[in-house]
Amino acid sequence: MSALSRVLERIRTENAKKPIVVFDLDSTLFSTQERNFAILKEFVSRDGAVPQLKLVVEKLKADDMGWNVMDDLKRHGFDDRPTLRALRNYWFERFFKNDYLHHDKPYPGAVEFVGDVHQAGATVYYLSGRDEPNMGEGTRLSLKTNGFPVDGERTIVRLKPRFEESDLVFKRAVCDEIRRLGEVVALFENEPVNANLFAESFPSADVLFLETVHSPDPPPLATRIVRLKDFRR
Secondary structure (H helix, E strand, O other), rough: OOHHHHHHHHHHOHHOEEEEEEEEEOOOOOHHHHHHHHHHHHOOOOOOOOOOHHHHHHOOHHHHHOOHHHHHHHOOOOOOOHHHHHHHHHHHHHHHHHHHHHHOOEEOOOOHHHHHHHHOOOOEEEEEEEHHHHHHHHHHHHHHHHOOOOOOOOEEEEEEEOOOOOOHHHHHEEEEHHHHHHHHHEEEEOHHHHHHHHHHHOOEEEEEOOOOOOOOOOOOOOOOHHHHOOOOO
């Protein structure tokens, strides 16, 4: 039985215990590569953009984007420090805002699997390091537009109350809140440090790690964590 099929089977078996499945958003359910690429192209299209940067970006596509746009450009031969600093400021002012979330694309099978989880009887708990003031409205709209269950029975969207709060600190604090709601069956995450937190906090739950994009210098994954490429079964 595949790891995803096991999650669905556990939901059906443990239905009386109010099963819960937790999903991170960025680089777990959604690819942020398109968001990064849209901001990069917008920066390059401005008047006065560095011609060399334009030539580099013309050869790139969304799939070339990783965790850090500036590092992506360095990897492709562009290392003009003043331009990269300006790009970082431009990116930072946009990436964490509602207006750019429509660029995100669900990973293959994500919409179908989350729908199956909900239909099987679990509460779908979206737990993200996005912050509510700057990204709450866009997050809910993006979930709804892409066909994820949201704004209905057994769906919860939980974002950080403040942008400045650490993702790990926020998720650690929410673990007790989630535990009180029912039986946590599975948690999906792309950051190793968060996946390890879940493995420790929910010893009876399946913790599944999406091998997509994550921050640099991660800790090793706990041995019981299952690795996934995407949500296709």
